[in-house]
Amino acid sequence: MQINNQSRDVFYVSDGTAITCETLGHVVLGQFPFIPNEKAFPFVETPDKVADVVKEIETSYQRNGVKPLVFFSIVLPDVRELLLKAPAFSYDVLASIVQRVKDDTQMEPQPKLQRSRSVGKDSDTYFDRIAAIEYTLAHDDGITLKGLEEADIILLGVSRSGKTPTSLYMAMQFGLRVVNYPFIAEDISLMRLLPEFEIHRHKLFGLTINPERLTEIRENRLSGSEYASTEQCKLELDTVEALFRREAIPYINTSSLSVEEITTRIMEKAGMKRRLF
Structure with a gap:
């Protein structure tokens, strides 16, 4: 065979x-x-x-x-x-x-169905995770910047650098409340942090990516557009990475990392405790 x-x-x-x-x-x-x-x-x-x-x-x-x-x-x-x-x-x-x-x-295991963890004595953590997912969805892609005081972490980066899947994974797997914000053209031209982020500097974490990889991802979404051009991608990344360095915002390159690896590195660098559900 x-x-x-x-x-x-x-x-x-x-x-x-x-x-x-x-x-x-x-x-x-x-x-x-x-x-x-x-x-x-x-x-x-x-x-x-x-x-x-x-x-x-x-x-x-x-x-x-x-x-x-x-x-x-x-x-x-x-x-x-x-x-x-x-x-x-x-x-x-x-x-x-x-x-x-x-x-x-020297103890006998007591098998039980895995999903029983979501009820009974663990119901508080279960509903905490649901609340974290709802919060993260409500703060995806810069939809709103209200309630930042409730965030566990705020992810910053250019469009399509991996913020949304990472945010949702952190919420679903660890019950973290995550805000993610994509730098828009105005941010790029001014090269500054929004005032809303100033008092939450300790929560900020940046994601970046290689220009070639970003171009590939954007081409799949908007082929032939300026948004997906190598020049535009490189300009945005150079500007944002300079901002991260100037403002002392920790950041990682997501190009060759899975969402699990991205999350682990963020939590390690940010000193966040892993709370598995």
């Missing part, structure tokens, strides 16, 4: 959000040269739901002639066993760690 080394079907299956499976899967698959064709299946909590997943796995196997990779986290034994019967290479992302903790602590 000839295996296609260029791509491989990959499934993330969980009785929760599947975010843990995806995160660990991305770390692992990043070590291999093939392109993953990924699909996530969250909240697979019943035999009926897992049966649908198994059908998709079987279809993948029949279509490609090679078993897909399945990263999973399933608590309920009957659902787990049904999934393991599928024609796939399956990896329980928590099993080995749970077993080692059990051995080291």
Whole structure:
């Protein structure tokens, strides 16, 4: 059998959000040269739901002639066993760690569905995260500069430098209230900070990007425009980076970084505590 080394079907299956499976899967698959064709299946909590997943796995196997990779986290034994019967290479992302903790602590684990973390005693943190997401969406792309005193961090940068996806990731993953502001033409020409930001200097953090990468991103949005031209991109970036240096605003280059890496570096440089949900 000839295996296609260029791509491989990959499934993330969980009785929760599947975010843990995806995160660990991305770390692992990043070590291999093939392109993953990924699909996530969250909240697979019943035999009926897992049966649908198994059908998709079987279809993948029949279509490609090679078993897909399945990263999973399933608590309920009957659902787990049904999934393991599928024609796939399956990896329980928590099993080995749970077993080692059990051995080291001499305590029996008490499995529960992952999404139960969002209710009960953790409901306050759950609703804090929802409030953070709502705040971040309301302050996306300079929509409003009201309520900056509630922000945990304020991201600054030129248009399309990665502010919005980073803001939303920080809100969803860590419950942070994030404002992001794109420098507009007036800001570029005056090369100054808005007065609203002056009293919040300790919250400011800059994002920059290589001119070539910015041109590529903008071309995908507005091909052939001055906005996407190499000259305009370079002018904006040079001006904004000079502003960051002059105003002593910490900043990072996002060109080759994932949103997870961008967030981690921002939080590390800003001395922010990680609050996972």
